[in-house]
Amino acid sequence: MKLNRRSLLKLSAAGAALSLTGLPAFAAIDELVIAYNVNLPSWDPTVGPSAVNPTIQGIYQSVFDQYILQQPDLSPAPGLLTEWGWNDDRTQVWMTVREGVKWHDGSDFTAEDVAWSLARVANPDTGSPIQFVWGTLKNHRVEGNKVIADVAQFDPTIFKWMYFLTGYVLPKAYYEKVGAEGFEAAPVGTGPYMVEKFERNAYVRLKANEAYWGGAPEFKTVTIKFVTDSAARVAEVESGNAHVTLEMPYEEYDRLKNGPLAGVATPVSDIGMIFLNDIDVMLDPNVRKAAALAIDKQTIIDRLLSGYGVAIDTLQTPEYEAYDASIKVGYDPEKAKELLAASGYSPENPVKFKIQTTKGFKPKDYEMVQAIVGLWRKVGIEAEIEVYEIAKHYELRAADQLAPAAFYNWGNSVGDPTTSTGFAMFGPSPHSVWDGADLIEKIAPLWGEADEAKRIAGWKEVDRYIAENALVIPLLQYVQPILHAPGVKVVPHASGALLPHLMTRG
């Protein structure tokens, strides 16, 4: 074919015809399209690996309700349970169940559903990854619109788990009727949206639950497209193919937020930290303290993350219950040099160890570790970087075989110190890294502490002890960037969950 004006016009016409096949535009948003950063492997939010994947909880919370509602600032609020608590001697828990709620299939939501859901995840045979928490309750029973359960082992955080991972209520009658496979094919919840269409690895199309007990969502149809590549996600929203997206490089966020798009970037319950293992040179407190004091966190945040991050000195962020602003680990390279000198190290005779990190798993993770290694070098620490996959991190951590230092991120969307400092630092936990007996002694009594004020104060003391002895190096709290079309108002959730029912036309 000769390439002339006529053939070019024909090609243009073909292109235009193709372009009319459904590309959405920003003008009138009838159907909200979200470019989401991860795939949804499974619809059961209570069992299997998906249930404990923090990045997909926003999708689950669109379709299912948790026992207790969690508000955008992480605080609990009445949800399917309107009231809850322990009896006086803490041998039983009681929960009052909301009345008048319907499942997506039109059937009534009842206290039976709550009791069954709790008993199901407490059963080891179901494959619940959080069975160790739900198993602390037993003999679940219904009394009117109340659910009662006996406490097998007192856990002060049990109600917090009811708005955390796997804390979802599923429909007893429907699940028993269709089974696990049927539920995967056609999930039913009580949440603000109903599943209309689901293509694995592609998209889920949601339809508003007009009878939602919390009020019908503003957008009647929402399509969540699974776009795992960040460049493609940005292109989706930049081209008008999607109205909202999240988790893109901060440079891209800055470029687009004041242009054709709007943006919101707020701190979320996810932190970057360096685990220190109680092996080799890390047994020397001077080395640990020097490593902590030599890191200029704020400069790293400013230079590498465009200022999007909050420097932290404990494993608690300002939103968490045990956050104590008075605990500080400053940037003091001279003090770091002094400490190292006391142990016989200097820039000319550096202490040597390995630091492991992921590369690309979290924003600028590898670059941050490179910067830290550079800062360490100046005070007399020579660290060799080893890049590993996140899967290897989990395996090494479970086997307590991490290097003396290992970069990692830690989410804690309920904000309780048990699920941050507790699980990260308690030696007997297979996932902790520092196993010192002194720390174990300090933490152990707090697991079952019934006095809430005393419990939180106890965790603050533990955090102070950890900071003073540099048993871990907290770095920063991450900020989640969200880009959206000007016609959409997005309410960010501190848990990091992107929730379409909180979005309105704006």
Add this chain to the structure above:
Amino acid sequence: MFWQKLIARIGTTAVTLIGVAVIVFVVIRVVPGNPVAMMLPPGATEADVARLTALYGLDKSIPAQFLIWVQGVLQGDFGTSITTRQPVLDLVLGRLPATLELSIMALVMAVIIGGIAALTGTRLRGTKAEGAIDVANGMALSVPDFLWGLALILLFGVLVPVFHISGRVTPSLDLPFTTGFYLFESLFRLRFDLWADIVSHMLMPALALAIPLAAIIGQLLKQSLKETMHLDYVTLSRTKGYGENHVITREALPNAILPTLTLVGVQFTFLIGGTVIVERLFSYEGLGNMAIDAVINRDLPLIQGIVILFAVIFTAVNLVVDLLYTVLNPRLRHG
């Protein structure tokens, strides 16, 4: 003779697949990354680890696990995906049509683009146009498919947004399909609206896959044509008074195409391998996209299923190409 060769070839293909199955099974179990370690939250106890390890059958020795898996495979059961909790066979067969359609479309595009480049380059040999085609070929070859994908997204997704950036079909459309072959079935059902939508989704990923392959085809075919154009029978056809276009397409091309055909077969398998990254980039719901998720989540049964299926496709394509070559090449056909 032909049938003996065919049976022998099928035999070696079966041995290859068994070898792949053994290697994959062992390798994915010895590389770091344990699916149970990945799914357990930090508060889990050793007992929880043991309970879930047993639940997924990972507490047995590797040979014992392999035997169980083989017994299942022989009965058509490739196991259950750990992350999706769906039968592996259903998952991979459900995604296979999407990847096959994308690969075939990319192959067709590559053959057309590469063929046109080769024929044009041969026709215009010795001119500046030939040099320009060679330069374009070199550029196409030096950039990997996923980078072409990013460039196409920027060009046709953002700057001139005419094509869809992600997915396989617009979610709001009602699909009447009974097979996974959306592109072919939409044509068969005369649903040109759906066909246009599917093509609009497929064009960029297919083109990203096609460009490097088109360059290879263009280079090899042009080289073969160049050599053939100097042969006596071609000179004879010229002396008979045939025009240059006739000489190239009717006389030289049939002989020059054989090495290209072999190459296309081999490269097609690489092209299918390339879908892993390109499907991910374009969020195309094929096997490749699913494979990356499976690897990230250490979904061992799903990884096994996908790799085995890829291996079946690779060996089948090679088998078909070999047979086709035998049929098309008279020297081989007559023994």
